Amino acid sequence: MTKLQDVEGARHATILGVGSYRPSRLIPNAELVEAIDSSDEWIQQRSGIKTRRWATPEETVTLMSVESSKIAMERAGIEPAQIDGVVVATVSHMLQTPAVATMIAHELGLNRPVAFDISAACAGFCHGIALASDMVKAGSAQHVLVIGVERLSDLTDVGDRGTAFIFADGAGAAVVGPSDEPGIGPVVWGSDGEQFDLIRQKEDWRDVLEQDNPSMPHLVMQGNPVFRWASFEMAKIAQQTLDRTGITVDDLDVFVPHQANMRIIDAMARTMKLPDTVKIARDIADQGNTSAASIPLALDRMLEEGDAKSGDTALLIAFGAGLAYAAQVVTVP
Numbered sequence: 375m376t377k378l379q380d381v382e383g384a385r386h387a388t389i390l391g392v393g394s395y396r397p398s399r400l401i402p403n404a405e406l407v408e409a410i411d412s413s414d415e416w417i418q419q420r421s422g423i424k425t426r427r428w429a430t431p432e433e434t435v436t437l438m439s440v441e442s443s444k445i446a447m448e449r450a451g452i453e454p455a456q457i458d459g460v461v462v463a464t465v466s467h468m469l470q471t472p473a474v475a476t477m478i479a480h481e482l483g484l485n486r487p488v489a490f491d492i493s494a495a496c497a498g499f500c501h502g503i504a505l506a507s508d509m510v511k512a513g514s515a516q517h518v519l520v521i522g523v524e525r526l527s528d529l530t531d532v533g534d535r536g537t538a539f540i541f542a543d544g545a546g547a548a549v550v551g552p553s554d555e556p557g558i559g560p561v562v563w564g565s566d567g568e569q570f571d572l573i574r575q576k577e578d579w580r581d582v583l584e585q586d587n588p589s590m591p592h593l594v595m596q597g598n599p600v601f602r603w604a605s606f607e608m609a610k611i612a613q614q615t616l617d618r619t620g621i622t623v624d625d626l627d628v629f630v631p632h633q634a635n636m637r638i639i640d641a642m643a644r645t646m647k648l649p650d651t652v653k654i655a656r657d658i659a660d661q662g663n664t665s666a667a668s669i670p671l672a673l674d675r676m677l678e679e680g681d682a683k684s685g686d687t688a689l690l691i692a693f694g695a696g697l698a699y700a701a702q703v704v705t706v707p
């Protein structure tokens with residue numbers, strides 16, 4: 375017979391608080407179009423983006439994470455000493471190792487929590503929420519800070535008309551902890567590696583170093599196939615998520631999809647037949663696509679503007695490079 379003892383976690387997990395950080399530089403379409411032979415009208419029509427925010431040199435991945443986390447912890451009513459896990463979703467921390475989560479934990483004055491980064495691109499925040507929920511329920515942590523943070527402006531080629539107007543910077547954080555009722559529903563997640571090349575860092579670092587004049591390997595994207603995949607396949611994933619949670623679109627108050635393109639958001643809402651009463655996040659218009667940060671940024675804005683309120687039922691769905699995706703229904707903190 376085994377002598378191993380098991381630990382018991384919380385019966386349920388929930389999001390206790392969210393916070394976000396929007397960088398200070400506002401970049402309207404007019405500022406980008408000359409370099410890419412485009413127009414404000416084209417960008418707005420095809421993507422819904424009017425302006426985006428790019429970070430200054432001082433607004434680092436760590437700084438944006440720390441600031442958004444402080445707000446999330448305060449709103450959650452959780453002291454730094456109570457946080458025993460930090461999960462950071464990002465693709466724009468420029469050190470291969472160590473994980474930026476450890477530095478963020480240190481800057482926040484946390485008490486040596488488990489801290490690690492995950493790489494799931496735009497789907498990263500929903501991956502983080504699923505992991506944190508499982509950690510709390512398994513007893514491997516009690517309060518987990520989940521951060522989605524990006525400085526995609528560092529990875530964007532401002533001369534590439536396929537990507538220059540899309541990507542942006544920012545951070546959002548959530549505290550996940552124990553609760554008496556389920557506040558985070560079952561995750562539906564997966565990947566389609568056959569489409570690995572559709573959104574990617576152009577070259578790997580070894581190939582870059584072999585070039586005569588090495589330069590930053592930017593993100594490249596085949597926009598149209600990504601657009602079609604997201605518009606049609608993700609509505610199916612959203613429906614599967616509702617089915618697994620045991621609810622229908624009529625039970626939803628809020629829909630917070632990854633902010634990739636306004637037309638994708640509209641197509642998903644149409645395919646899912648969302649009732650008019652469901653409030654839809656449309657942060658992309660003036661924030662751009664902030665990858666792992668887009669869902670917490672959008673949710674926080676909805677709370678601030680009264681489009682979402684504590685206790686609402688929200689569907690989160692995120693998708694991106696990999697292609698990877700994750701979705702869950704949560705109770706708004």
Ligand SMILES: CC(C)(COP(=O)(O)OP(=O)(O)OC[C@H]1O[C@@H](n2cnc3c(N)ncnc32)[C@H](O)[C@@H]1OP(=O)(O)O)[C@@H](O)C(=O)NCCC(=O)NCCS
Nearest residue numbers: 411412413416420421496535597598600601634635693694
């Ligand atoms: C990038 C995106 C906005 C482009 O819109 P689209 O409707 O797919 O446009 P296409 O790439 O089919 O290009 C249509 C035309 O516009 C042109 N075009 C492309 N980029 C342009 C730009 N920035 N400005 C003006 N014209 C542009 C193309 O050359 C093409 O011209 P043609 O018809 O003469 O050949 C869209 O594909 C998209 O948003 N994709 C998903 C992006 C995404 O979600 N990425 C992140 C996932 S996390």
